[in-house]
Structures are given as C-alpha cells and as structure tokens.
Amino acid sequence: MRALPDILLEPVVRAALLEDLGRAGDLTTDATIPPDATTTVRLVARDAGVVAGTDLARLAWTLLDPRIEVRIDRGDGSRVAPGDVIGEATGPARGLLTAERVALNLLGHLSGIATATAELADAVSHTRARVCCTRKTTPGLRALEKHAVRAGGGDNHRFGLDDAVLIKDNHVAVAGGITAAVTRVRAEVGHLVKVECEVDTLDQLRELLEVGADAVLLDNMTPYLLREAVRLVDGRLVTEASGGVDATTIVPIAEAGVDLISVGRLTHSAPVLDIGLDIDPDIGPDAPPAVT
Template identity: 45%
Template sequence: MSSFSDFSPESLHAQVLLDVARALQEDVGGGDLTAALVPPARRARARVLAREAAVICGAPWVDAALRAMDPGVRITWHVAEGQRCAPDQVVLQAEGEARALLSAERTALNFLQLLSAVATKTATYVQAVQGTRARIVDTRKTIPGLRLAQKYAVRTGGGTNHRIGLHDAVLIKENHIAAAGGVTAVLRAAQQVAARAQFIEIEVETLAQLQEALDAGARMVLLDNMPLPMLHEAVRLNAGRAILEISGGVTLESVRALADTGVDRISIGALTKDVKATDFSMRLQELP
C-alpha cells in the first residue's frame, strides 16, 4: 500500500479489519471476564459523547470494532467523519448485545480518541496557513503498527501524506549524502530507482547545498532547520524550479511565518507523534 490517495475502499477496509483484530486480541483475548457478568440475552443502547471539541475521525475502525463483537449492532453517527463536534455532544449511538458493546468499548474509543486527535491537530495547522501556498504534510513519526490509520487521520484533518514508508519514495538525508559521496552523486544514484518511487526528495541544510541540488536536477528539496531569512533566500534562489518543503522544529506559533516564505510544503512530526488523545466516553442504557 503506497498511499491513501490510491486506496480502494476494499483495501482500506482490509487494513481497518487488521488493525481492529489486533487491538481486540490484545484487549479481549480469550474472553471478557467482566462482561460475562451481564446476562447474554440482554440488549443495550450505547452513546458516545465528546468531552471536548474535535474533528471526528476513526469511524471505520469504530464500526469494525463494534461489529466484530456483534455483527447485528445498529450504529448511527450523529457527527460525520471529518466534521467538528462540540463538547458534550453525542457523536455516536449504537444498539446491540450489551456484552458486545461492553467488550468493544475500549478498543472503539481508543481508535476514536487517537485518530480524532490527529485529525484535530492537523486541522489546526491547516487553518493556520490558510491563504498561503503551503500544504501541511505528515512524517513517518507514527505509532508502530498504526501508521496508515494515523495518515488517514491526517488526510481527514485536511493535511497531506508524505511517503508511507521507506518502500514507496526516496528521501535523501544528510547521512545518505555523506555515504554516497555528495549531493550530485546521490541524486545520480537515485535515478536508478526513480521508476519505483513516487518521488525523489533531497534534504539540504545550506544555500550552497540547495544550489548544488538544483544544478543536479533535483525536483523536490527539503529545507532542514533553516532560519527565516535563509528560507526566504532559498525560495528566491529556487525560482519555482523544485518543490520546496520545510522540516524541523515547526510549531503552531511558527508555522504561519514559515508558510509566508512561499514554500510548497511544511512537514510536521508532531501531527502524529506528540498527540494528546481526544476525550470521549461511552454510556450504556439497558433496552427493554
């Protein structure tokens, strides 16, 4: 799988099922000992409430967790995927077997709280650069095993996915340049895998490296930890020849000034790495 932009619904569904199966095995294992205290025929209605404002994300994972425990569960979303919810708003209602709802609760909420947090943070950054040409881009700094889920959340929040992994694109960094013998040499070597890569990007730290990369035919350049004056000069020097991306230490306070330099992309590891889960809770009511 290379990106969510070319995911078929079937491929996305398959990934969701894998994620949910792994999470339920981790949590439920051989059986929910506490839920077994509830009579097996008892039915219930569950309401999921948002305790804070957020961009809702993770519905495919929540639905899959609930249906894995009760295939006949009835699920009604009151806030659509990608839409904002308000504090104390009911975002979801489900009716089904009480035992199943109880067993699926934590897995469903774990996906919802993580992915909504990523989507919400992404949307905040996207809003901060509105009106500029810069797109907000994610990185590979993700929770192991949940990269595709988190990158889905970035897209739901209005962001753009960078490469999914080492297998689908080339990002040449400082160590690659040193090991390969310099900027020009490493870019020439990269052409050997160009047909299999979505893109080839090279990281530079100085204006001299940027000029060398441009002279060697670079079409995508990552400007690493450059101060604002240098970024402005880099954009002028580039003159539209390559896609320019900023990376390194980007914060919500600094992102607008960075976007105003005229770069094309700003990659932010904090979208998926430094995430505070959105607060949701589930409340059950027995059905007659």
Template identity: 55%
Template sequence: MTAAPIPHPPTLPRHIVEAAVRMAFAEDLGQAGDITSQATIGPNATAVARINARESGVICGLDCALAAFSAIGDGLSVETFLRDGDRVEAGTAVLQVSGNARLVLAAERTALNFMTHLSGIATLTRRFADAVSHTPAHICCTRKTTPGLRALEKYAVRCGGGHNHRYGLDDAILIKDNHIAVAGSVTEAVAAARTFAGHLVAIEVEVDTLTQLAEALDAGAEAVLLDNMSNEVLREAVALTAGRAKLEASGNVTLERVASIAESGVDYISTSRITMAAIPLDLGLDIAIKG
C-alpha cells in the first residue's frame, strides 16, 4: 500500500528559492564565471539539454532548477515534464532547457545539486510514508537539516508525503530532557511554558519513561514525544494516554522498524534520517542537440 496523494501540493516561497540560488551561484561562479565554457564554447553556440532521471524515485526541486536557469541570464527556454512530488522511473525526462550553451552549462550544477539533493529526501520520505500507510501515523522530519537549506529540505519532506515538525525554535515549544533538568521537573517545565506561551503556541514534552509520560499528561501537555522507547513500551504509552494528547515516537526509527512503530498506535513518527541520511537521487543533464 502507498501513502495517499497530497490534496494540496506544497509550495516554496519564491524569495527562499531565489536566495538559495543566488548563494549557490556566488559559491560556484565566483568572480570570473564558468571559465571552462568560456574557453571552449563560442559565445553564440546554442544547445538543447534535458535533465533525465537515472534511477527511480520522487522528483523535487524543480522550482530551484527553474530559478537557476532563469537567473543565469536571458535567453534560456525551459520546459518541465513533471511536477515536484511525482514519481519517476529511470530514463524519464524531467526537464528540458534550450538556448545559449554557455548559460546552460553555467547553471547546470546548481540546478542539479538542488534537484538531486531534494529528490533524494523526497524519495526516502516516500519510502517511510509508504511503509506506514496502513496506519493513521504520519512521518515527520526534525530540525536536523543542512544549515541554510531547512525550508527547502522540509519542503522536500512534504513532497515525499511526510509532515513537518517545527521549523525552528520560535514556532513551537518542545520541552526536552535538558529543559526538564534545569526547570526541576516535567510539571514545573510545563507550568512555566503554559504561562509563557500564547494561545496558538503548542507545548510538547519529551519523555523517556512511562512515569514521565503520566506526569506530562497530568500537567496538560498537548503532545508528548516518546524518546527511544521499545514497541512494547510504545503500546503501553498509547494505552496510558487514551487520547489525552498526541503522541510522537522518535529515536531509532529505521525503515525496517517504522511499520511496527506505527502499529503501536502513535500519531506521529519523527526521524532525522529522511533529511540527514537521504542519498541524492541520480539525475543528469544530457546535451541532446548542439548548434
């Protein structure tokens, strides 16, 4: 069984895409631009090239590729054959770009770097989401992301059928073991957070024992992160909670184990693997016609 399609596809804010591409160009083109293409290709040479999938997976990062081919200079024409979130088989054409050959090659690596990386995340996320699709559980990412690329990587998770946890430290309260150690107890930490938080700010508590879970529930936590618990203990936690809070399992979440975690009855399963351990999807740009 596979995960249900996304009713409203995720989108990336344009300013985030453009900023990421500008940063990538500054890193790759430096002060002199693509000196290899300048040295070997005439200024008026044209080319038609396609980005092709060399293995099966889930496509993501088309907006970044389009922005790269647009920002590199005037005169390139781009046609996409798929959308972010689409599954692709090896040999499938994803995108075609035509125009000035120097511009195509100058933007090639930036476009591919974004697409291979984000497609890898979307592909691995889809594998996790498909593995739990027979349950109500949702796969979530974490804050373990590549610095500077969090918005893009979290977008890729959504394209793969996953869900986003908080984006940063400023959009939700997650009371972890170190907060509890300093605050004094789960009860004291939740009480302080309740006083501080606005009515739209969710409060989640990380626990690693059923005793802490009971304390968090009594304190009124809206969500509880069950850290590194066995499947048996997860089932006990679900029974103890009895719907009083949302439960999130985290820690030692592997593709081999994730289905059994979901079958315990938890609402969410968070893992850093889908962003930090995803292998880039093999995509390549191939020149089809040159002039």
C-alpha cells in the first residue's frame, strides 16, 4: 500500500525518542553495551494479525543512529502469523536497543488497529458495506492511525473538521432542525465540500431527502430500520451506519444494505498486536556472537 512520506512521520518518532531519552539518555544500554558493539535484531510477530507502522519502526532506529540499516520483509498491510519475521535491523547495538521500545510501541499500536479493522472488514466482505474509522483518534496520531485502518482493509472518514461537513444531532438541535442546518451549510461552504447529516429516525431521513445532502449518517438504528432507510434513500445518498458496532453486531448491520459502517473502536480501543524484538538467532554455530 502507499506509504506516508517520512516528513509526516518524523515529528512523531522524534518526539517519542526525546520523551524516552529524557535528560540523560539510555543509562542502561550505555552502561552495559560497548560503544563499538554491533548486532542484528529481528521484528517478530507473536500473534496473528495485520502489520502497520513499519516505516515508524525504521525511523525510530535511523533517526537515532543513521548507521543502522533496516530491512522490512512484511510491509504495511501484510498478514502475519506467530513467528513470522516482519523485518530486521543491523548496526550499532546501542542504537538498536535504545530505540527498541519506541519502534515496538508505534508498530504494535498501529498493527493492532490494522488487525482490528481486518477482522471487521473480513466479517462483512460478502456485503457491499465498507468499514471506516472516525475522528476518535489519539491526539497527534490521527494520520498514522487512519493509515493503519487502510492497511487493515478499511476506509477513512474525514480527517478533520475542515475537509467535509458532518451535521451531528447537536448541530441540528441548536440550528433548529435538519432543514435549517443543511440550508445554512449549503450557503456557507464551497461547492466541492461534501455534506453529510446524522439522523436518528426515518422521519428525519425523509426531511433530509427533501432538503438534499451527499450522505446520511444513520445513527443507532436497528437492522430493520437500516433496511427501511436504505429503501427510502434508494441510491440518492451514501448511507453510513454507526453506533453499537462490534464483532457481534456488524454482520446484520452490513446485510441491511448500507454503504459504510463507521467504527470508533478501531482507533480508540484496538488492542496492541504483540510484536517482539529478538536478537538474530540464525548466526550459525561457527559464527561470532550476535553482539560483537
């Protein structure tokens, strides 16, 4: 899949390294590892899942010590089983060990998001529905987490408040209704900006169809109501279901015929994928030790 440019990734990785190094650097590694020691480490999957964040792991090492060379064997979007080698890094041992936690934290977090996305996307692959994320992301990591959703086979919703209009229930309440809210939006935003509006009932949906929009967010509707909503829309709007979506509910929601299913838990609650860092075991009985 298309990688994010390093210029977007470097500030995140640099901040994480600075946080970990603190005021005095890596006291443990600097005291135990000779400055001229070199080694090779491998990123190894402990659990089955989908990989995302390999470029962040690479940058964690190369920003700390440009002499470190990183090779990625299983790039973002790859499915891995326990024991699979994702990649390896070779170079000064101090740099490899000092950046280990930052590399694993970012790689495990994003791979967890990709894995959670893949599980739901696979579950509804027999339907037209696509799984998408929300803005319920970790502050400062939104672009990375949304990249991980794509790595898992999902779609992205808007990235921020400025790239699309989403009229939520509170906007409707304060504006005085769906018609008033949509009318004001149409008078304010440019012609290239998509407009989506949240509805909770079929009556609200009928009102939205009268005033017009590009998409409708069908919030917390039962599969029966979702089917009725899809029938009413009849292809005139993109239909998105949200609310109460998990592994136990997503299939009947998808089978109701909606185009998209937005799932906040992809980014705010996905468990980390367990990925370990091992000293290269394939050095052979006659080769020098892994750390020299």
